[in-house]
Amino acid sequence: MALVSVGVLWALIFMIYIVIQPIASCDPDILLPNGQVTESSSWFLGDSIKFECNRGFSLQGKSWHLGNGNMKKRYCAKAGCNDIEKRAIGTIFTATDGLKAEIECDEEFVLSGNSVTYCNGTKWIMKLGTCQLASSAVDHSCDFEREDMCGWRASKAIPQPWKRISAAADFRKDKCLQQDHTFQSDVEGHFIRLQSQVHASRTYHFISPIYPRNLTVGHSLWFQFQLFMFGPEVRNLTISVKPSSMAVEDMWNSFRDICTKLIVSGDQGSNWKSQSIAIDEMDSDFQVVFTVVDPSSLHGDIGIDDVKFIKSETTEPHF
Ligand SMILES: *[C@@H]1O[C@H](CO)[C@@H](O)[C@H](O)[C@H]1NC(C)=O
Ligand SMILES: *[C@@H]1O[C@H](CO)[C@@H](O)[C@H](O)[C@H]1NC(C)=O
Numbered sequence: 001m002a003l004v005s006v007g008v009l010w011a012l013i014f015m016i017y018i019v020i021q022p023i024a025s026c027d028p029d030i031l032l033p034n035g036q037v038t039e040s041s042s043w044f045l046g047d048s049i050k051f052e053c054n055r056g057f058s059l060q061g062k063s064w065h066l067g068n069g070n071m072k073k074r075y076c077a078k079a080g081c082n083d084i085e086k087r088a089i090g091t092i093f094t095a096t097d098g099l100k101a102e103i104e105c106d107e108e109f110v111l112s113g114n115s116v117t118y119c120n121g122t123k124w125i126m127k128l129g130t131c132q133l134a135s136s137a138v139d140h141s142c143d144f145e146r147e148d149m150c151g152w153r154a155s156k157a158i159p160q161p162w163k164r165i166s167a168a169a170d171f172r173k174d175k176c177l178q179q180d181h182t183f184q185s186d187v188e189g190h191f192i193r194l195q196s197q198v199h200a201s202r203t204y205h206f207i208s209p210i211y212p213r214n215l216t217v218g219h220s221l222w223f224q225f226q227l228f229m230f231g232p233e234v235r236n237l238t239i240s241v242k243p244s245s246m247a248v249e250d251m252w253n254s255f256r257d258i259c260t261k262l263i264v265s266g267d268q269g270s271n272w273k274s275q276s277i278a279i280d281e282m283d284s285d286f287q288v289v290f291t292v293v294d295p296s297s298l299h300g301d302i303g304i305d306d307v308k309f310i311k312s313e314t315t316e317p318h319f
């Protein structure tokens with residue numbers, strides 16, 4: 001009798017083990033130069049990760065991370081870096097202990113790039129960002145380095161699965177996608193990631209700024225973007241173009257068929273790939289919209305970066 005129940009118990013443990021296995025796992029390493037990372041996990045609390053720096057270095061960030069969600073990256077810092085050169089625009093503050101420097105922009109300016117960097121004893125670990133004029137997105141491209149995302153925004157929702165991610169500051173253990181397309185670095189770059197969340201079971205749009213109609217006149221126009229779409233349950237990403245006067249909900253509920261330009265379905269491999277849609281001559285100013293339905297069980301990644309327009313005299317894309 002006792003033997004049977006031990007067998008049943010082991011079978012149960014094995015089944016739970018199978019169920020909690022991450023489905024699209026790539027388990028990126030958590031790196032901490034000049035320090036150690038100790039990981040353990042329990043069934044209900046998720047991960048428990050301890051960060052410690054080597055003697056002489058001081059930890060930037062909390063020493064523990066608990067749970068499975070987003071995690072701020074930690075750094076081990078030590079004084080000894082040269083002062084960062086002053087910028088024409090923006091103010092750089094270096095901490096008196098020499099471990100950290102930050103940039104702050106004046107009111108009519110927007111930060112592009114990293115807001116903070118740490119010294120590793122000889123070199124600043126990240127490149128500090130720059131301050132740019134708030135209204136300077138002339139060519140309608142966006143690499144999402146700017147804090148204002150060049151006017152791109154997510155439709156209002158709580159929880160909000162569309163997030164701007166910083167390669168230097170953000171980390172998520174179950175995400176293969178940690179680096180942006182522009183820099184492909186661990187300490188530089190920003191991009192947009194759709195984060196699955198248990199309660200995010202509705203429809204979520206990520207909406208461009210309003211582009212002028214005249215952009216589409218007199219030549220063929222292509223809208224190009226970089227897409228990272230990986231994992232067995234990523235399902236459909238819909239890319240639509242709508243007149244700026246049409247509400248995004250109306251587009252989705254009533255005019256989806258005519259506005260949809262492309263549906264990318266399922267796993268596209270674990271790297272960034274270029275995608276583009278043709279934009280016909282428009283009768284009015286317009287917007288581009290990315291839409292995902294019910295990402296609550298999205299075991300995988302959807303990332304967007306480096307959006308831009310390409311004009312072409314021919315009807316074929318010519319990059
Ligand atoms: C600090 O960073 C520089 C440049 O990345 C590197 O060459 C150096 O080895 C680092 N020093 C330490 C102590 O990590
Ligand atoms: C297109 O229209 C915008 C305003 O709607 C204007 O600022 C811009 O100069 C126009 N561009 C061309 C090439 O006509």
Ligand SMILES: *[C@@H]1O[C@H](CO)[C@@H](O)[C@H](O)[C@H]1NC(C)=O
Nearest residue numbers: 235236237262263264265293
């Ligand atoms: C995903 O898109 C395909 C067309 O590419 C469509 O046939 C399918 O119904 C869509 N799936 C869902 C869940 O909307």
